[in-house]
Amino acid sequence: MDDSRETFAPRAFVTGFPVKHSRSPIIHGHWLKTLALPGSYCTHEVAPEDFPAFVQSLKSGTSGFVGGNVTIPHKEMAFKLADEPDDLSCELGASNTLWLEDGKLKATNTDGQGFTANLDERHPGWDKSGSAVILGAGGASRAVVQAVRDRGVREIHLVNRTVARAVELADRFGMTVHPHPMGALAEVMKGAGLFINTTSLGMEGEAAPAIDFSPMQQNAVVTDIVYIPLMTPILAQAQAQGFATVDGLGMLLHQAAPGFEKWFGQRPVVDEVLRALIIADMEQH
Ligand code: ATR
Numbered sequence: 001m002d003d004s005r006e007t008f009a010p011r012a013f014v015t016g017f018p019v020k021h022s023r024s025p026i027i028h029g030h031w032l033k034t035l036a037l038p039g040s041y042c043t044h045e046v047a048p049e050d051f052p053a054f055v056q057s058l059k060s061g062t063s064g065f066v067g068g069n070v071t072i073p074h075k076e077m078a079f080k081l082a083d084e085p086d087d088l089s090c091e092l093g094a095s096n097t098l099w100l101e102d103g104k105l106k107a108t109n110t111d112g113q114g115f116t117a118n119l120d121e122r123h124p125g126w127d128k129s130g131s132a133v134i135l136g137a138g139g140a141s142r143a144v145v146q147a148v149r150d151r152g153v154r155e156i157h158l159v160n161r162t163v164a165r166a167v168e169l170a171d172r173f174g175m176t177v178h179p180h181p182m183g184a185l186a187e188v189m190k191g192a193g194l195f196i197n198t199t200s201l202g203m204e205g206e207a208a209p210a211i212d213f214s215p216m217q218q219n220a221v222v223t224d225i226v227y228i229p230l231m232t233p234i235l236a237q238a239q240a241q242g243f244a245t246v247d248g249l250g251m252l253l254h255q256a257a258p259g260f261e262k263w264f265g266q267r268p269v270v271d272e273v274l275r276a277l278i279i280a281d282m283e284q285h
Pocket of ligand 1 (some may be wrong): 069135136137138139140141161162163164198199200201
């Protein structure tokens with residue numbers, strides 16, 4: 001084991017399968033550099049069958065890591081294997097951030113915080129404007145539904161192609177969340193103040209269906225958790241129809257901050273320099 005680790009240079013990881021395209025090392029590397037903190041953050045690919053042994057090595061300290069991020073397909077397993085998952089993780093059944101504390105492997109899920117912090121930064125007051133429409137009921141939707149509900153949005157309409165998935169997700173989150181089939185979209189958009197796309201529609205050059213945003217409040221905001229491209233077809237349509245939009249890149253940046261603080265001891269700042277770094281990387285790949 002690296003002797004300098006505990007005293008001087010904590011090591012953190014992002015694990016997934018595959019994980020080599022993760023931009024998390026750029027984010028944490030930037031913060032380590034700008035805050036002049038000792039430490040490192042790397043990708044650490046682990047196959048699903050090896051994940052339990054990896055978690056064991058974290059718990060025992062033999063991995064040399066103080067914690068890290070967990071991405072697809074390990075989020076559910078990370079939650080199950082952690083010693084102390086927090087309440088957010090328990091409700092979601094998935095964790096994206098692990099850290100060692102008092103000899104225990106703790107776990108949380110920061111995706112929802114990332115989502116709300118991005119909107120707080122780019123469109124303050126987003127949570128005060130009536131009902132919300134969330135498109136999609138897959139894995140990425142869960143943390144968003146939880147976060148929007150926890151901010152006190154009174155009514156959340158969850159619309160999904162496969163309505164059974166929307167029903168299942170809505171059931172997890174209580175009375176505020178109403179499941180609907182795609183055909184109900186125009187109806188539930190009436191008077192809504194927030195529209196969120198959590199589906200893969202429009203990702204990486206794929207087409208997205210035409211959406212008429214006009215039934216929403218005039219000052220409504222439209223956001224997309226897809227950030228490749230930054231201006232997704234859904235955001236482009238909303239903007240062309242005169243609605244405020246917030247892109248999804250900030251969610252990626254903000255979800256990283258709580259983990260960084262756990263592993264390296266300081267709360268980092270999401271700023272335009274970091275955003276520009278990631279955009280430059282996206283343009284290269
Ligand atoms: P993720 O973890 O990224 O959310 P997922 O769990 O596979 O991935 O969920 C993808 C979401 O995009 C789902 O809501 C999916 O709808 P279904 O539940 O009906 O599959 C939605 N989605 C993907 N392709 C779609 C399409 N062509 N039209 C409508 N919805 C689509």
